[in-house]
Amino acid sequence: MSQRPRVVIVGAGFGGLAAAKALRHLDVDVTVVERTNYHLFQPLLYQVASGLLDPSEIAHPVRSCLRRVSNARVVMAEVRAVDLEARRVDTTAGALGYEHLVVATGSVTAGPGDPPSERQVLGLKHLEDALRLRAHLLACFEEAAHTTDAKARRRLCSVAVVGAGPTGVEYSGAVSELIRHVLPKDFPEIDFADSSVVLIEAGEEALAGFAPRLGRAAARSLRRKGVRLLLGQPVHGVSDCGVRLRGGSVEAATVVWTAGVRSTAASLLPADTLDRRGRVQVTSALCLPGHPEVFAIGDIAAAEERGPAAAMVAPVAIQGGQHVARVIEARLQGRPDPEFRYRDKGTMATIGRGSAVAQIGPVRLSGFVAWVLWLLVHLLYLVGFRSRTIALASWAWNFFFYDRPVRLIIDRPGDGG
């Protein structure tokens, strides 16, 4: 049996993977437990949903991500429970004991249970969501092509996106370009004046987390791309016809919910470790109070007062994962735990082809320059040379020819397998 300390990492998202890689030089045995067999680059999920990229360009097998990390092994399994006292995790592939545990299970789409929904709306969080959304949208246009009822055709050709945060803004821009520039070449029988993309936001501005100037720039860019923005409009319900608002409704066969995510911590960690939003209240070393051997990082972890360090974004998760390795190293050397210090490198959001907004410290950028920056940053962070090359080729193809290569309906909604 191994004498080295055992580190179990739950989740191979941004946080878990960063922790496993950062632990490669330490004298520990690392086990990464991930329920899928891939690491997903969620920031480009909307590009799969809008037919620009294929899943294999944004998802990479965990085993190949960790191929060069000789002290790590991968277990494809779901963690069902954590026994903090016994220092054991129960997984669908058996139990695992640990000396250090890193919980990095991320978040899931929040809502739309509130407001009530009479139909299943589509989220955009997992790879399956993006594929389902793409298939659903394309199937709606296929149906619209042979529908004689004008009202039904308008509904089939309309998309309502709820939530004007980065995901809602990015998907709306991309799907509007797909509908205005790409699909008309395939569907001569449809009058695209019938189609619409409506972005609905309860707050008064798009991209609330960004500087107001950038939110306004994003709104202008979206309108130029044909997106109708409804600001200050809380959703009262979702039905078969579309979205109900205070003073009316938006008819749409495709309703996409991007109005928030919630932490998955509650399914594994005790309620008294969570704040009112279900995120783990971690110490300055990113541990559970009273359980220094248990770390919580990424979307599941927060300390309200920490500002940008509490944001549910990839850099917070990555830097959290790297910090875990620093703490474990310090403990192995008998030093006190270092404190987590987040380095905010800025945020950005793209609004379709050739337009983005970015804020990096005091610098605010919008338009084409921000888009080029967005493109370079995402190429840098995408895993693997092949993915980068294909993504770059797809972006260039779309930029010059306004074409989306990935428009196959493979998993038809309602097929049931």
Ligand SMILES: Cc1cc2nc3c(=O)[nH]c(=O)nc-3n(C[C@H](O)[C@H](O)[C@H](O)COP(=O)(O)OP(=O)(O)OC[C@H]3O[C@@H](n4cnc5c(N)ncnc54)[C@H](O)[C@@H]3O)c2cc1C
């Ligand atoms: C559509 C979209 C766009 C985004 N765009 C951006 C962006 O542009 N920039 C940015 O910085 N951030 C963006 N984010 C947020 C960013 O992706 C998250 O903040 C980040 O992924 C959080 O990392 P994490 O490690 O906490 O969780 P994740 O990356 O979500 O990883 C969690 C992992 O845990 C696994 N898992 C969950 N439960 C279990 C279990 N019980 N057992 C085993 N495995 C489990 C999951 O399968 C998953 O692989 C976006 C998110 C979405 C959904």
